[in-house]
Amino acid sequence: MANGYDIQVVAQALIFFVTVIFGLVVAVPLGMTVVQFDGHCVLYADFQWENSTFATYELSDQIVCNFPVLTFVFTSILYSLGVGLYFLYAACRSNDPNVGFQMWIMPFLLINALILIILFICCCIISVGIKTTCDHILNSRKEGNTLKTCSDAATDFDWNKGKNSDINATHFYSFTKTSEAAGWMTFLIWVVQMALGILRFFRNRQQRSEDMGYGDGEPPKSPASVSDLDNFATVDPTA
Template sequence: MVDLHLLVQTVVYCCTFVCGFVVAIPIGVTNSNFDGMCMLYGDFKWTADSFLMESSEQLNCTFSIYLNVLGGIFYSLFLLAYNSYALHKSKSDHNVVFGMWVMPFILLNSVMAILILVSSCIITVGFNDFCSGITQTEFFSSCSEAENREWKNHKTGEPFNIGNFYELMTVGKFASWISFLLWLGQVALGVLRFVRNRTHRTRSADRERIGDVNPSA
């Protein structure tokens, strides 16, 4: 029998690994479709029949992309491999789970949860701000209506297609919040494992003391 607690943690790391892709890819593709401009918090200046969008700081997009690639994908993959190996070893030796590192990962996972929360807020508020700007006139009745349109880079004059940004960013936004809940759950599971390990060590120490007092038992 495998350790159920460890199995749940392994599954959650697998989910955060998948969420890393689901967040990073849509934002990265959208950023590329917008000719390298970050559409989050984009500022619009409207005329009678046209508009000009000023890109926000590129950090608004790259922060979420790199966070989910480095933390959501690579860090999750490392812990997924680590937990999977421990899960396999626990089949033959159940005490393996009580010797695993706990506190470092509680701290790292807490940092990840905070950073993912910040990233989720940036994506959500930035995307809502963009949609508010693009629908502030009667040119577009909804944000999704602006998808797959030909835009022109006002600096270079080159045209580009913005693609299905609304679908991509909606997927990325929800995946980011799901990722935050998963990392929060992972922190809670880590704290629970820390408590379990301390309880196990206390009981083991008590059994050893009883054995020393009564060697014949």
């Protein structure tokens, strides 16, 4: 057996580690906004301006922020770290450039596809949530609202006025926008990971066919015989 590393397995491991970094960039800032907003979520907040300096508002329940936070923690951080270490260990421990052909692919492919869908939903929750909040903050010009940008609400609006709360909104806009950008980057990275997984699946199928003597990936065609039909149910699937 030739020595070396399976480049695709190593690349997938490194991509998983990059996903961990972006997962942290999503979860930490968004989670901090929940703490700074006294256990509430700033996404999908509703504003009603009374005059140029005062508005009543309703924040969302913390579950709205906690769902994407926990999703990224378990998928983009914990799962990605574990699978990345497994891939890196398999590549380095075996010192075999063909180790990828010996690894299970279909379970990871199915799990990664499910995670990709969930991450897309979470990214939409964050993006639509911050847009809804900003629209409610800025779409009240007739009541005298003087805020020109959504980020102005972080410093030019008193979030504690008229409320028994201890909200620190200084970084709410930068934190949520950081989580939004990192979330979509994570989603795109996961698309690349899925593409590599699909590529590995078809490469494994092709390698298996070659090992069985089918150079073109397809078994030789011959008329079906009675014995062929009798043994049809005993043939193992290749997928």
